[in-house]
Amino acid sequence: MKTAEFSEATARDTQIRRKEIGETTRIRIWAKAAGRCVLCATYLLDAADHFWHAIPVGQIAHIVGAGSGENAPRGESDLSAAERSFEGNLLLLCYRCHKRIDDKRYRDKYTVEFLTQKKKLHERRVREVTDFAVLRPTSTVTVSADIRGTAAPVSLPQVAEALRLEGYTSMGDDTRNGAFTVDLPGNANDGWAWEAHRTEIDRLTARVADAVTAGDVESISVFALAPIPSLVYLGSKLDDKTETILFRRRRADDVTAWTWDDGTPAPTFEITVRSSPTPTNEATAIVALTSPIKESRLPEGLGPLPRITIAPTTQMPHSNLINTRAALEEFASAWLEALARIENDLPDVDTVHLVASVPAPAAIALGRYRMRTAHPKMIVYQLTGEGYEAAMEVTE
DSSP states (O other): OHHHHHHHHHHHHHSOOOOOOOHHHHHHHHHHTTTBOTTTOOBSSSSOSEETTTEESEEEEESSOSSOSTTOTTOOSSOOHHHHTSGGGEEEEEHHHHHHHHSGGGTTTSOHHHHHHHHHHHHHHHHHHTOOOSSEEEEEEEEEOOBTTBOOOOOHHHHHHHHHHTTEEEOOSOTTTTEEEEEOOSOTTSTTHHHHHHHHHHHHHHHHHHHHHTTOOSEEEEEEESOHHHHHHHHHHSOTTSEEEEOOOOSOOSTTTTOOOOSOOOOOEEEEEEOOSSOOSEEEEEEESSSOOOGGGSOGGGTTSOEEEEEESSSOOOTTSSOSHHHHHHHHHHHHHHHHHHHHHOTTOOEEEEEEEOOHHHHHHHHHTSOTTTSOEEEEEEEETTEEEEEEEEOO
């Protein structure tokens, strides 16, 4: 009699008893299933929390049973009680599916192998289909300089707001791949400034190129305020194979200062070409977007040269002409067409004297869309008190 009692007690003691599931594990199970039943995909966060005020709609079920008693579904296993409450042995189910897999009539259908496979499949699909970003990470390039003797700093809160509205977020302050910043020294009246600007821009864009080559950068967002020649040179040094988003500075001081406008129809542009009666390897490009360019301010040597002009078709140049992304894209298309016209109509030209009155992103586009191996070199001019003077060359 005693032997029988001992055997019965031993059997009871070796049975696995349900162990409480930790809160962290519960959260992970719900998150990895995206709030959906692993088997029928019912969304468990949108409906009422309970059936009949007592039974939870979403339930965490065990693959290997929580216990090993005679009636425990899929309870026969070498797993301990603690192991049965691990994340890998748990899956999120709706009430109906949970009830069905534990029903004695269907236990031969809902095996450990079957449920494990479905759990892995569902969680993998969740990872795959949610692999998108509401705000895509981007590396920021900020360039500032004195313009006509006035400092033009780039405000980081304004940058963050502009990125947010365009669906981006900065990769952070990591100077290796998150934020590339330069403050160009001097001003346009300093004779040494242009060479200093070239050197600093070369250093900046070399760092960007290294990060792109290393695979650390997928896109760059450019916030730049500097003299037009420096911006054209900056554009020429930016890789045209990397997604590049240009931003413009509005005449505003609030947090939206770097945001683009919406809803304004994009302007169209007229391109005219004037040839020269005598053969020459030089030409002048006049780009008037923010203000007209007065002939009297041009150097005398540019007057007789062949000339290509870009100007808005139906309106006068003004400071808010390039106020949308669509307007910038329209201008970029016009500039590409102008470069093609130079190739076709002025085939002997290997040097273009660029005189431009344009906003910052358009100046960057002037350099960026020039093909280094196909298009003529450019000499970019800066407006001074006396007129336009040659400032920087773009040759690469």
